[in-house]
Amino acid sequence: MGLHLLEGHLLLMVFQYLDLKDLSKLRLVNLHCTDIATDLCFRTITFSIRQTSMRNLAHVASSKYLAERVKTLVLQRRKSMRKYDTIEEWEEAVNLPDSPSHDQNDTYDDIMSHNEWLQCTETQKDSLYRQYNIDREKENDNAKSLSETLRFRRVGYRYSEKVQSAVGSSLTETDRDIAGLDEILSKFKSLTAFQHNPTALSRNRWVTHWRRLRFNTFDYMCPTHQKDCEGDDDLESLQLSYSLSALGWAKPHLIELNSMVFYVDGPAFWGTSCLRRLWRGVGHSAVRKQRLILGNALQAEKEVNSISEHHIRDQEYAGQLDIMEGTLEGLTHLDCSISEDRFFGGLVMAARSVFRFLQRGRSLERVRLKFGELDLGHPLHRTNAQRPTNWDGSKELLTLMTDCKPWPKLRELKLEIESEEPTMLRFLESFSPTLHDLTLSNITLVPSQGTWDTALPAIATNLTNLQSLRLEKLYDLTQDGRGRSLFDREEDIWVGKNDCYDEYEEHTIGNLLQTKKLPELNPKLFIEEHKQHCKHV
Structure with a gap:
């Protein structure tokens, strides 16, 4: 049977199993399949803020036939090649098959052997x-060099107004697509989602293969590892901030845009001075250095900003932040992860700026919010007691959100944060009229500020419209000071018993929602009673 005899929906089902390379060929060689293959090819477009990628994005945007098929834009940088200050550091990172330090499974046909390297x-x-x-x-x-291509859009400028230079440099022909990203994005009028995929969420954020060599780039012991990662985070924040700025300016043309996913690590663009450092290509290395010296993020910020040139164009950067914050208006779904240092007060400094972003999402119905010090996208958990000030950032953010109540339509919330019990409960209860679905994951309650024994019954009682509750890896301290982990399917006791854990979770949470009381959390006892009639044990 020829492809032309198949119904359109059947072709769509078949074509969804093809990769992008095959789809690209199919849309060129079979006219009958062109429309369906084109839809699948251009439904999701991945780009980064570099000349080649921008040129390709501009080419798609210039074709109405292609642009109207784009539903999701994904910002994803290419992995960088890591810098090694000395040849000794570079040689130390070389990791080849059969070498004593070999710890990688991935390989390819032409990789150099360890013996060949020794020769x-x-x-x-x-x-x-x-x-x-x-x-x-x-x-x-x-x-x-990227900062020299960035351009401002002033709040209130008409669509045809020229953009203004961010660092005073003149445009070249090769930079024009980057400078005009906002106008490029405005052409994707069928766009429904913007997604940010950062390299930081990959265990290997660096290029691991070069020519015939392979490198172990995940090395915390290397003295420059943290500095390299922080510089990469700043570059990630630079690309994200400019994309959000362009998206915010193009927003009036993107009436179908309803979903956004992004990840932010470090000082990023939380405030005009932070955005200025990014857009001038300086980054945050000076601030991080001062944090280590002064032990206080606020004092470090003041020290770095004491230089007069660091206050250039405050009004311009404030206006740019306002445009970026406006990207959340009209969205119904938001998935955001915000990571900052908590020991020097970085989270406290970020909290108010993060709040200004979040409060613009008044149409949000589904939200996933991670806020804290994250590792590969997940909150760092420490069972030992910390100084109370280390929790002030999350307290500041949740308190501002509770007082403002910016999400009147919220139905589904996934929360990952470190918090005091009273602050978290007030925050959750502020959504009680509309909240139906709640997931609490990787949440640590502040020592001496409550436990899950009281928090969970309060949630079941006070969230009167709650229909679904999911709990994953909850931490607190017991009265005798021991760290405790609840609802963790990765604990040793549940190894090989996934189905049993599912029943334990369903039984425990179901009982909690029904009785408003927390049943005894004793996995060992549950397994003993459960295995008498369980097929999985």
């Missing part, structure tokens, strides 16, 4: 190191 002369290794650095300079995104 290389010092001159050959030195040449490879120099070639690696040449390729790194050529391939990596560069914050300083």
Whole structure:
């Protein structure tokens, strides 16, 4: 049977199993399948803020036939090649099959063997190191050069107004697509979702394969590892901030946009001074250094901003932040993860700026909010008691949200945060009139500020419209000071018993919602009673 004899919906079912390369070929060689294959090819577009990617994005946007098929835009940078200050550091990172330090399973056909590497002369290794650095300079995104292409959009400017330079440099032809990202995005009038996929959420955020060599880039022991990661985070924030700015300016043309996903790590663009440092290509290394010296994020910020040139164009940057915050208006779904240092007060500084973003989402119905110090996207958990000030950032954010009540239509909430019990309960109860579905995951209650023994019954009692409750990895301290983990399917006792855990969770949470009382949380006892009639044990 020829493809032309199949119904459209059947073709769609078949084509969904093809990869992008095959779909691209199909839309060119079979006219009957062009429309369906084109829809699948261009439904999701991945881009980054670099010249080649912008040129491709502009090409799609210039075709109404293609642009109207784009439903999701994904901001995803290419992985960078890690910088090694010395050839010794570079050689130390080389990780090849059969080497003593080999700990990677991935490989490819032409990879160099460890024995072959040992036979290389010092001159050959030195040449490879120099070639690696040449390729790194050529391939990596560069914050300083990127900042020279960024342009402001002033609040209130008409659609046809020219953009203004962010650093006073003139536009070149090759930079024009980056500078005009906002106008490019405005062409995707069928866009429904914007998604940010950061390299930070990958265990290997760096390029691990270069020519015939492979590198172990995940090395906390390397003295420059943290600094390198922080610089990469700043570059990620730079690209995200400019994308949000462009998206905010294009928002009036994107009437179907209803969903956004993004991840932010570090000082990022939380305030005019932070955004200025990003957009001028400076980054936050000076602030991080001052935090270590002064032990206080606020004092570090004041020290860095004491230089007069750091106050250039305050009004412009404030206006740009307002445009970025406006991207949340009209959305019904938001998934955001915000990570900052908590020991020097970085979370406290970020809280108010984060709130200004979140309060603009008055149409939100589904929200996933992570706020804290995150590791690969998940909150860091420490069972030992911390200084009370370490929790002030989350307290500040939740209190502002509780007082403002910015999400009057919220039906579904997924929360990951560190908090005091009273603050968290007031925050959750503020959504009681509309909240039907609640997920609490990776939440640590502040020591001496409550436990889950009282928090969970309060949630079941006071959230009067709650229909569904999911609990995952809840932490607190017992009265004798021991750390406690609840509802963690990864604990040893549940290994190989996923089905049993599902029944334990369903039984416990169902009982909680029905009786408004927390049943005894004793997995060992549950398993003993359960295994008498369970097929899984």
